[in-house]
Amino acid sequence: xxxxxxxxxxxxxxxxxxxxxxxxxxxxxxxxxxxxxxxxxxxxxxxxxxxxxxxxxxxxxxxxxxxxxxxxxxxxxxxxxxxxxxxxxxxxxxxxxxxxxxxxxxxxxxxxxxxxxxxxxxxxxxxxxxxxxxxxxxxxxxxxxxxxxxxxxxxxxxxxxxxxxxxxxxxxxxxxxxxxxxxxxxxxxxxxxxxxxxxxxxxxxxxxxxxxxxxxxxxxxxxxxxxxxxxxxxxxxxxxxxxxxxxxxxxxxxxxxxxxxxxxxxxxxxxxxxxxxxxxxxxxxxxxxxxxxxxxxxxxxxxxxxxxxxxxxxxxxxxxxxxxxxxxxxxxxxxxxxxxxxxxxxxxxxxxxxxxxxxxxxxxxxxxxxxxxxxxxxxxxxxxxxxxxxxxxxxxxxxxxxxxxxxxxxxxxxxxxxxxxxxxxxxxxxxxxxxxxxxxxxxxxxxxxxxxxxxxxxxxxxxxxxxxxxxxxxxxxxxxxxxxxxxxxxx
Amino acid sequence: xxxxxxxxxxxxxxxxxxxxxxxxxxxxxxxxxxxxxxxxxxxxxxxxxxxxxxxxxxxxxxxxxxxxxxxxxxxxxxxxxxxxxxxxxxxxxxxxxxxxxxxxxxxxxxxxxxxxxxxxxxxxxxxxxxxxxxxxxxxxxxxxxxxxxxxxxxxxxxxxxxxxxxxxxxxxxxxxxxxxxxxxxxxxxxxxxxxxxxxxxxxxxxxxxxxxxxx
Numbered sequence: 001x002x003x004x005x006x007x008x009x010x011x012x013x014x015x016x017x018x019x020x021x022x023x024x025x026x027x028x029x030x031x032x033x034x035x036x037x038x039x040x041x042x043x044x045x046x047x048x049x050x051x052x053x054x055x056x057x058x059x060x061x062x063x064x065x066x067x068x069x070x071x072x073x074x075x076x077x078x079x080x081x082x083x084x085x086x087x088x089x090x091x092x093x094x095x096x097x098x099x100x101x102x103x104x105x106x107x108x109x110x111x112x113x114x115x116x117x118x119x120x121x122x123x124x125x126x127x128x129x130x131x132x133x134x135x136x137x138x139x140x141x142x143x144x145x146x147x148x149x150x151x152x153x154x155x156x157x158x159x160x161x162x163x164x165x166x167x168x169x170x171x172x173x174x175x176x177x178x179x180x181x182x183x184x185x186x187x188x189x190x191x192x193x194x195x196x197x198x199x200x201x202x203x204x205x206x207x208x209x210x211x212x213x214x215x216x217x218x219x220x221x222x223x224x225x226x227x228x229x230x231x232x233x234x235x236x237x238x239x240x241x242x243x244x245x246x247x248x249x250x251x252x253x254x255x256x257x258x259x260x261x262x263x264x265x266x267x268x269x270x271x272x273x274x275x276x277x278x279x280x281x282x283x284x285x286x287x288x289x290x291x292x293x294x295x296x297x298x299x300x301x302x303x304x305x306x307x308x309x310x311x312x313x314x315x316x317x318x319x320x321x322x323x324x325x326x327x328x329x330x331x332x333x334x335x336x337x338x339x340x341x342x343x344x345x346x347x348x349x350x351x352x353x354x355x356x357x358x359x360x361x362x363x364x365x366x367x368x369x370x371x372x373x374x375x376x377x378x379x380x381x382x383x384x385x386x387x388x389x390x391x392x393x394x395x396x397x398x399x400x401x402x403x404x405x406x407x408x409x410x411x412x413x414x415x416x417x418x419x420x421x422x423x424x425x426x427x428x429x430x431x432x433x434x435x436x437x438x439x440x441x442x443x444x445x446x447x448x449x450x451x452x453x454x455x456x457x458x459x460x461x462x463x464x465x466x467x468x469x470x471x472x473x474x475x476x477x478x479x480x481x482x483x484x485x486x487x488x489x490x491x
Numbered sequence: 492x493x494x495x496x497x498x499x500x501x502x503x504x505x506x507x508x509x510x511x512x513x514x515x516x517x518x519x520x521x522x523x524x525x526x527x528x529x530x531x532x533x534x535x536x537x538x539x540x541x542x543x544x545x546x547x548x549x550x551x552x553x554x555x556x557x558x559x560x561x562x563x564x565x566x567x568x569x570x571x572x573x574x575x576x577x578x579x580x581x582x583x584x585x586x587x588x589x590x591x592x593x594x595x596x597x598x599x600x601x602x603x604x605x606x607x608x609x610x611x612x613x614x615x616x617x618x619x620x621x622x623x624x625x626x627x628x629x630x631x632x633x634x635x636x637x638x639x640x641x642x643x644x645x646x647x648x649x650x651x652x653x654x655x656x657x658x659x660x661x662x663x664x665x666x667x668x669x670x671x672x673x674x675x676x677x678x679x680x681x682x683x684x685x686x687x688x689x690x691x692x693x694x695x696x697x698x699x700x701x702x703x704x705x706x
Contacts, residue, residue: 201499296534299534299535300534302535303534309515309519309533309534309535309536310534310535310536310537311514311515311535311536311537311556312506312514312515312537312555312556312557312558312559313510313558313559313560313563314537315535315537315558316558316563316566317558348503348573350553351538351540351553354537354538354553354555355538357555357569357570358537360569361558361563361566361569361570364565364566364569365562365563365566368565372562373562
C-alpha cells in the first residue's frame with residue numbers, strides 16, 4: 001500500500017514505469033518493479049535458492065544425526081534411515097518457519113494493531129508477498145461481488161470486518177473457541193440474510209461461499225495447523241502409518257478398479273493429484289472442491305472398470321486406496337481445518353459433505369486398519385508391517401514394488417515389440433514362400449501348356465462341305481406317325 | 492438440520508445395512524426409477540438427492556449410502572452424525588442381515604436418541620418363497636423400538652415410493668416439534684420485522700456485531 005502511494009506522485013519518469021530488468025515491458029510495484037515475466041524468473045531463482053538451502057541444511061542435519069546414531073548404536077536399517085531423514089526435514093522445515101516468521105510476528109502482535117503493516121514489510125520474502133497479493137485479490141473480488149447485493153452487501157462487508165477484528169484479538173484463545181466464533185458468525189450472517197433481507201436460497205449459498213472465502217483467506221495462516229494443537233503430530237503419525245502400509249494391494253482392499261485399463265489408471269492418477277492438491281488451497285470450500293474432484297475421478301474409474309454406478313462400498317474402498325497411494329500431505333490438519341472453519345450447511349448435507357465424510361472414514365479406517373480388515377492372518381500382517389516380506393514379491397512378475405509405472409510400461413511395450421517383430425518375420429518368410437510358389441506355379445503351367453502343345457500339334461484341315469438339312473440322313477422319316485392334332489372337348 | 496423459513500426442509504437420510512441387501516438398488520429405483528439397468532446414467536449411487544413437495548412444503552432429501560461391509564462397521568458414527576432419518580435395510584431371505592439391522596438400531600438409539608426417524612425395510616419381497624425372516628417378527632420388533640416397518644422390492648418397484656414419502660412426513664413432523672420446542676419466536680418475529688425494515692437496521696447491526704465478538 002505504502003509503496004503505491006509513494007509512486008503516485010506527479011513526476012513519473014517513463015523509465016520508472018518500465019521493468020527494472022530493462023526488458024522493455026512495464027514493471028509493477030507489486031512485483032518489486034519487475035514485469036510479470038522477470039518477476040517470475042527472480043522469484044523462481046530465490047525460491048530455488050531457498051529450496052537448495054533447506055535441502056543442504058536437512059542433509060547436514062541428517063548426516064549429524066546419522067553419525068550420532070551410528071556412534072551410539074552401530075549400524076541401522078536402510079529404511080528407518082530414510083524415515084528419519086524425512087521426518088527431520090519436515091520438523092526442521094517447520095521449526096525454521098516458526099523461528100523466522102511466526103515467532104517474529106508472535107512478538108510483534110503484543111505491540112498492538114500495527115501488525116498488518118509489519119506483515120507487509122516482513123523480511124521473509126516471496127511466499128509472504130504472494131499470500132498478501134492473493135489476499136488483496138480476494139478482497140477485491142469480494143467487494144465486487146457484494147456490490148450485486150446492494151444494501152445487504154454493505155452490511156455483510158461491515159459484519160465481516162467486525163468479525164475479523166474480533167478474531168484478531170482472539171488469537172490467544174484455543175482453536176476450538178475460535179472455531180466456535182467462526183461457526184456462530186456463519187450462522188448469524190446466514191440467518192440475517194434469510195430472515196431480514198429475504199435472500200433466496202441460491203443467492204444465500206453464493207453469498208455464504210464468498211464470505212467464507214473472504215474471511216478464511218485472511219485467517220488461514222493463524223488457524224491452519226496451529227501450534228497450540230496436536231494437529232501436526234497427528235499429520236506425521238498418519239503419514240508414517242501410510243508409509244508403513246505401502247505393501248497393501250488393491251486386491252486386499254477389494255478395490256473395484258482395474259488399473260491395467262489405461263483410462264482407469266489415468267483416472268487414478270488424477271484422483272491422487274486432486275487429493276494432494278487439497279493441501280495447497282486456503283479456503284475450506286476450495287479444499288472440499290478438491291475432494292469432490294477426486295471423488296468424481298474415482299467414480300469414473302469404477303464406471304469404466306465395471307460399467308455400473310458405484311455404491312458406497314466401492315467408493316470408500318477406492319478412496320482408501322487412493323489415500324494410501326497418494327499419502328496426501330497434512331491430512332489431519334486439513335480435515336481438522338475444514339471441520340472447524342467450513343460453513344456448516346455445506347459440510348452437513350451437501351454432496352461435498354458426503355465426500356468429505358468418506359475421506360474422514362478413509363483416514364479413520366487407515367488408522368485402525370488391522371489383519372482382519374484386509375482378510376489376512378495376524379502372522380502375515382505382522383510380517384508385512386515389519387517389512388520382512390512383501391506380498392508383491394510373490395507375484396509372477398518379479399518387479400520390486402517401487403519400480404515406477406513408466407519402467408513397467410516400458411518393459412511391457414518392449415515385450416510387445418519383440419512379439420510384433422517375430423510376427424513380422426513370419427509374415428515376410430511366408431510372403432517369400434508365396435512368391436516362390438507363384439513363380440513355380442506359372443512355370444508349371446507354362447510347361448504343361450508346352451507339353452500339350454507338343455503332344456497335340458496344331459493341324460489345319462480343309463474346310464468340310466456345308467451340311468444338308470439336319471435330318472436328311474434319317475432314312476426312316478416316312479414311317480413315323482403323323483403329329484398329334486389338338487382336340488376340342490365340348491363343355 | 493431442519494430447514495429454515497418453516498416451508499422448506501433439507502434432510503439427511505442414511506442408508507444402513509449389510510453388503511448385498513440391495514441398498515443401492517433401492518435408492519437407484521427411487522431416484523432414477525431403474526433396476527439393474529444398462530442405461531443408468533448416474534456415475535454413482537452413493538450420494539443421491541431428491542426434491543419433493545409434500546403438502547406445499549419443499550423437501551430436499553440427501554440420501555447417504557454407507558459402506559456395509561463388516562470391516563467398515565466402526566465407521567458408522569462418522570456417517571450417521573447429524574442425520575434426520577435412517578433407513579435400515581435387510582434381505583427377507585437372509586436372517587443374518589436382520590440381526591445386523593437390530594445391531595444398528597441399538598447403536599443409533601444409543602448415539603442419537605429419539606431425534607432420528609427409523610425405518611426398517613425388508614427388501615426383496617419378490618423372493619417371498621425363500622423368506623427367512625417372518626413378517627410377524629420383523630413388525631413386532633420394529634414397533635418395539637419405535638421404528639416403522641416396510642416391505643419393498645427394488646426389482647418390482649414395490650413399496651419404495653411409500654417408504655420415502657412416509658419417512659419425509661415423519662421427519663417434517665419431528666423438525667416442527669423441534670422448532671416449537673426451541674421457541675418458534677425467531678421466524679415469526681422475522682416476518683413481523685419486515686415492515687419496519689429500514690429504520691430498524693442500524694441498531695441491529697451493532698448489536699449483532701457485539702454478539703459476534705462476545706461469543
